[in-house]
Amino acid sequence: MNKYKMCVIPASPLENVQLLKDRVIFPYVCYRTFGESLRLVTKCTGDYPYLSYLEGADLVPLPEDQPHMEAAVRYLSGHAGEIDLLFLFGARGEYMELTRTYKSLRPDGIIYLKLDTNIDWANALPLSHKPFADFLRNCDIISCETRRLQSLLYKKWQRPVEYIPNGVYYPLYPGASDVRFEEKENIILTVGRLGDIQKNSLLLLYAYALAFPQFDEPWDLVMVGSVTPEFQADCEDFCRRFPPLAPHVHLTGNIADKHTLHQYYRRAKIFALPSRAEGGSPNVFSEAAVYGCTVVTTGVDAAPDMTDNGRVGRISPDIEDFDGFARELAAVCLDPAYLARNFHDMRTYIKEFFDYERLAARLQILVELQASKRRQK
Amino acid sequence: MRITITDTSIALDDGAKTFQLLEKPVFPYFHHNVTKKPFISSYYETVETIWGHCQTDMELLADACHSSPYYSCYALLFHRLFPLLLSSSQVKNVIAYDPLTDCGAYRVFQKFMRFLEEDSALTALPQSPYAFTLLKEGSCHAFLYCLDALPSLPAVCDAISKVKPGGLVLLYTIRDPLPAELEELCAMGEKDSFGSCTVYAFTVDETLSAFARENGSAHVICSRAEEVLKRAGDLQNLISSMLSDTPLPGDAYFIAVLILQQTEEILLSLYDYLEDDGLPVHANVLKESVLNYYVGTSRQCDLTSYRKKLTQSSELFFAAIEREFQ
Numbered sequence: 001m002n003k004y005k006m007c008v009i010p011a012s013p014l015e016n017v018q019l020l021k022d023r024v025i026f027p028y029v030c031y032r033t034f035g036e037s038l039r040l041v042t043k044c045t046g047d048y049p050y051l052s053y054l055e056g057a058d059l060v061p062l063p064e065d066q067p068h069m070e071a072a073v074r075y076l077s078g079h080a081g082e083i084d085l086l087f088l089f090g091a092r093g094e095y096m097e098l099t100r101t102y103k104s105l106r107p108d109g110i111i112y113l114k115l116d117t118n119i120d121w122a123n124a125l126p127l128s129h130k131p132f133a134d135f136l137r138n139c140d141i142i143s144c145e146t147r148r149l150q151s152l153l154y155k156k157w158q159r160p161v162e163y164i165p166n167g168v169y170y171p172l173y174p175g176a177s178d179v180r181f182e183e184k185e186n187i188i189l190t191v192g193r194l195g196d197i198q199k200n201s202l203l204l205l206y207a208y209a210l211a212f213p214q215f216d217e218p219w220d221l222v223m224v225g226s227v228t229p230e231f232q233a234d235c236e237d238f239c240r241r242f243p244p245l246a247p248h249v250h251l252t253g254n255i256a257d258k259h260t261l262h263q264y265y266r267r268a269k270i271f272a273l274p275s276r277a278e279g280g281s282p283n284v285f286s287e288a289a290v291y292g293c294t295v296v297t298t299g300v301d302a303a304p305d306m307t308d309n310g311r312v313g314r315i316s317p318d319i320e321d322f323d324g325f326a327r328e329l330a331a332v333c334l335d336p337a338y339l340a341r342n343f344h345d346m347r348t349y350i351k352e353f354f355d356y357e358r359l360a361a362r363l364q365i366l367v368e369l370q371a372s373k374r375r376q377k
Numbered sequence: 378m379r380i381t382i383t384d385t386s387i388a389l390d391d392g393a394k395t396f397q398l399l400e401k402p403v404f405p406y407f408h409h410n411v412t413k414k415p416f417i418s419s420y421y422e423t424v425e426t427i428w429g430h431c432q433t434d435m436e437l438l439a440d441a442c443h444s445s446p447y448y449s450c451y452a453l454l455f456h457r458l459f460p461l462l463l464s465s466s467q468v469k470n471v472i473a474y475d476p477l478t479d480c481g482a483y484r485v486f487q488k489f490m491r492f493l494e495e496d497s498a499l500t501a502l503p504q505s506p507y508a509f510t511l512l513k514e515g516s517c518h519a520f521l522y523c524l525d526a527l528p529s530l531p532a533v534c535d536a537i538s539k540v541k542p543g544g545l546v547l548l549y550t551i552r553d554p555l556p557a558e559l560e561e562l563c564a565m566g567e568k569d570s571f572g573s574c575t576v577y578a579f580t581v582d583e584t585l586s587a588f589a590r591e592n593g594s595a596h597v598i599c600s601r602a603e604e605v606l607k608r609a610g611d612l613q614n615l616i617s618s619m620l621s622d623t624p625l626p627g628d629a630y631f632i633a634v635l636i637l638q639q640t641e642e643i644l645l646s647l648y649d650y651l652e653d654d655g656l657p658v659h660a661n662v663l664k665e666s667v668l669n670y671y672v673g674t675s676r677q678c679d680l681t682s683y684r685k686k687l688t689q690s691s692e693l694f695f696a697a698i699e700r701e702f703q
Binding site for chain 2: 147150151154155158159160161162163348349352353358361362365366368369
């Protein structure tokens with residue numbers, strides 16, 4: 001199979017933390033799998049210490065004195081010949097000029113667009129705006145992160161859209177290989193911007209309170225992430241109203257250190273995702289699944305994918321249903337045999353269907369087929 | 378661009394060149410006209426004549442449409458339509474598919490048609506893939522079709538099939554060049570051009586009808602359905618070989634994926650006609666399962682889950698294909 005010169009151009013300047021997120025990590029794994037080279041073309045927003053994790057990738061800084069996309073288009077105009085596969089992230093209007101330029105210079109080049117969107121965003125895209133429709137048409141391969149969205153996009157766009165979820169790059173989780181269920185504790189973990197309206201943290205807090213009397217052994221609720229002042233106040237109020245629960249509820253604050261964060265996943269048996277909506281399949285889900293946590297989630301777009309339609313996790317469909325979420329929580333907390341079995345099932349499932357190396361191998365074939373079609377023309 | 382109207386002729390004129398649209402006949406008796414209205418009258422000066430109406434209506438057309446990019450197209454349409462309208466005393470049924478503009482040209486045409494035969498009708502269709510389905514085959518005398526609204530050969534052929542033998546099909550466009558799929562058809566017609574406007578005129582005969590049957594959407598749907606079934610048959614063999622661990626040539630998985638990609642594209646091209654609009658997604662999910670199975674095989678992974686997903690997605694796909702096409 002061929003090796004490709006790859007290039008990532010984000011719609012806005014990259015930040016260091018994004019180097020280890022799907023927008024960069026998946027192209028990076030593709031580069032490791034079937035790339036000759038990988039360039040990350042961006043205006044710099046500071047230092048990039050995480051670049052050390054991406055051996056072989058080149059960061060190409062764009063000039064500081066130009067707007068990001070303008071500089072990116074200029075860069076592409078001069079270097080299109082050196083780019084066989086262009087990675088784009090997000091169905092963003094910023095890409096309209098970029099894709100037009102690339103296709104005019106490299107009609108044989110391949111554009112892969114990873115949508116990173118949910119149904120609400122997809123419904124708001126200006127499909128009747130010709131330059132935007134042309135941008136989508138110029139993308140040779142488009143993928144979305146959830147099956148539910150995939151079905152919708154087939155109906156809306158009437159074009160192929162691949163399902164490639166946000167996955168896991170195992171070398172970034174060196175501690176995940178030796179995790180054992182026996183080491184896990186009765187912890188219900190959640191990770192996210194606590195109090196953010198999208199994260200719906202209050203649902204988890206009160207569902208935990210509703211489930212608590214049913215527990216036959218103590219379970220702690222550990223909430224990791226930055227906390228809004230409103231949620232801090234809600235939490236304090238909660239502890240005042242339910243004093244027996246107060247010692248079991250822990251707000252850790254934001255944890256930037258990956259190793260420390262992974263220790264929480266390692267210890268928790270259950271990962272709770274009470275979100276109202278997510279951008280695609282959330283990264284925290286993949287991280288939790290790598291460590292064998294059983295997922296209890298609301299019916300976000302990715303819920304059926306994260307749980308293999310309820311096989312390796314539980315779904316409480318209604319995002320405002322406190323009783324429903326509590327019921328699912330209690331059910332798994334009261335079923336240690338399921339949790340033990342699911343520890344393995346979840347890890348196997350994530351390895352088989354969310355491993356970025358396997359997903360990249362899948363994309364490689366799609367790219368190869370696209371390239372061979374071009375060669376035939 | 379303007380329409381020049383004199384006592385004896387009506388022409389399109391852009392300053393550099395002219396196109397003669399209509400000419401007042403030299404003799405008072407105009408043998409193509411069998412309507413009750415006189416074309417011109419040398420007997421009763423007060424009687425409304427066809428020629429007089431032409432002059433008035435062309436003025437109306439100019440007033441209404443002079444700023445439309447299709448202005449010359451409408452004038453050329455009238456030039457072609459005119460002999461047909463005068464050719465028999467039957468009530469005329471004309472269909473128009475022109476959802477792009479509404480400058481009033483069709484109202485002018487209709488006014489003229491009703492002057493000739495009171496019950497004649499010009500019906501403008503909405504822009505929709507279903508616009509033609511309610512029309513009976515061979516039910517109209519002329520079909521005015523804007524190619525820029527729907528430049529699709531099957532749709533044009535469907536339009537042709539709605540016209541009576543001897544009737545007129547007028548395709549018009551302001552775009553150049555024609556879509557490749559329409560070139561063969563348009564080469565069969567007579568071409569009038571002025572400025573950026575072009576009209577292709579066809580009289581419906583056996584040759585044109587046969588072409589329309591061969592290329593109409595019913596035929597295209599049937600032939601694409603056959604292609605889907607053929608590919609589904611090939612896939613069924615390939616996938617059952619994969620699942621039964623039959624040794625396969627190295628490129629078998631690529632071929633399966635390629636066939637599925639083609640199937641997906643054909644299904645998407647039939648999307649508006651599918652009973653089960655989830656079929657293209659089923660094809661994609663099966664493609665994904667084949668790819669996963671291949672990746673699992675090449676990496677020597679445990680294939681249990683991949684095999685299960687491949688079995689499930691193939692069963693779902695083939696059952697859906699059977700329901701849809703057999």
